[in-house]
Amino acid sequence: MASDLPESRRPRGAFWSVTVPCLLSFALLAAHAVRSGDWGMAAAWGVMAGLSCTSLAWARLVAMAALFGGGLFWASTGVDLVRFRMAFGMDWLRLAAIMAAVTGLAMAAWWRLAGEAGRQRHHLGTDTAWPRAVAFLLAAGLLWLARQRTASIVLLLSDRFLPGSGPLQIVLAGVYAAWVAGLLLDPVRARKARPRLWALFSAVFFGQLALGLLGAHRLLMTGALHLPVPALILAGPLFRGEGLFMLVLFGVSVLLLGPAWCSHLCYIGAWDDACSRLRGAAAKKGGQGVKPRKGRGPAPLPRWAVALRWCLAATVFAAAWAMGRAGVPVGVAATAAGLFGLAGVAVMAGLSSRRGMMVHCTAFCPMGAVGNLLGRIAPWRLRVGPGCTRCGACLAVCRYNALDARRLEAGRPALSCTLCRDCIGACRHGAMRLTLPGVSPAVAWRAFAVLAAVLHAVFLNVARM
Structure with missing residues (x-):
């Protein structure tokens, strides 16, 4: 396994060949968000760039998903812009070349992460990489969907205090979900971590309620107690x-x-x-x-x-x-x-x-x-x-x-x-085991831990009075 490789056997140029393309791709995506006035999305891409600099195996999987999504975004945006220019008889070849280049950079960065160099660069926690990456993607995806679907109220606190910062909160919630999943995946650590995480959730819930009662009404879900x-x-x-x-x-x-x-x-x-x-x-x-x-x-x-x-x-x-x-x-x-x-x-x-x-x-x-x-x-x-x-x-x-x-x-x-x-x-x-029909107890344990971490992270961000 890559995590067992001694430092001397890991590729020394991995940072330049794996991490730098990721940083360039995320920087371009962040720049596009800034140009569009979406500073919250730009900050979210910045967090993804930070994850790509770590050695965490789950961060590699998350960065791969983000780069693939970024490549699709560039391709879709490029097609729309080229069609627009062609419809009005404007020059479109240079634009098409630029969009093809940024799309190619994102996919090349994804390719490097997916290869052996990427696995060796991100070598920490390979045994829990997939569950923790799934926890990140599920938590972030659910919060993104909830943010898009709740037009009647501003669901995320970050958007209430700093309009437009929701994407940053969502990505940070995903990172938190991955961390919580790492704790809950270990049966011994989970015994100690669960009550502490639970107490944190309760403290945040009632802390927001107390501050709302003291006059910070934006901390309440609807303003009605x-x-x-x-x-x-x-x-x-x-x-x-x-x-x-x-x-x-x-x-x-x-x-x-x-x-x-x-x-x-x-x-x-x-x-x-x-x-x-x-x-x-x-x-x-x-x-x-x-x-x-x-x-x-x-x-x-x-x-x-x-x-x-x-x-x-x-x-x-x-x-x-x-x-x-x-x-x-x-x-x-x-x-x-x-x-x-x-x-x-x-x-x-x-x-x-x-x-x-x-x-x-x-x-x-x-x-x-x-x-x-x-x-x-x-x-x-x-x-x-x-x-x-x-x-x-x-x-x-x-x-x-x-x-x-x-x-x-x-x-x-x-x-x-x-x-x-x-x-x-x-x-x-x-002798004690958690079961789920059709899968082994080990798989059932992992699936339960991921779902528990995701719901904890999502509820922590939306469950308010």
């Missing part, structure tokens, strides 16, 4: 009969990742996760007030908690629909929703922190129940293989009340499993 209570994702539309943006985001994530909304994307769930980890932190420090129990890991919830969860979800959604049909004032409904949200925070602080279990997410949150139920539509499944030794390592890290001795014997977790995959990273015997 909505309570950040997860139950309102469904209860709000049931009450109002409209307002489906967050519900659509929730539905898309469930269709793509199953119940992983509750372990990767829920802006409140990160709080419950942090509270549930306080018990372990206090135990390590010898803190007082930590309820001792036999064994390791979170304290399982009683079976009646599962029934309570479904009854609570049915009650909340039925009440929202009934209040809407009965014409209950918005202020009264908002007060009820706010009190419900505060009750959820109390559950986190009072129960999750003491049991080491995410009690709010597994026994209180109505949207968690919806996510677990609808998540069965998605093809992802967590399975316990025959290599399980019942060592209990997975039980020590499961905070969703999804694993116990009975579930290990059955070979599958409970419905409350959110595919956080912490158990897979903790299993030293390779």
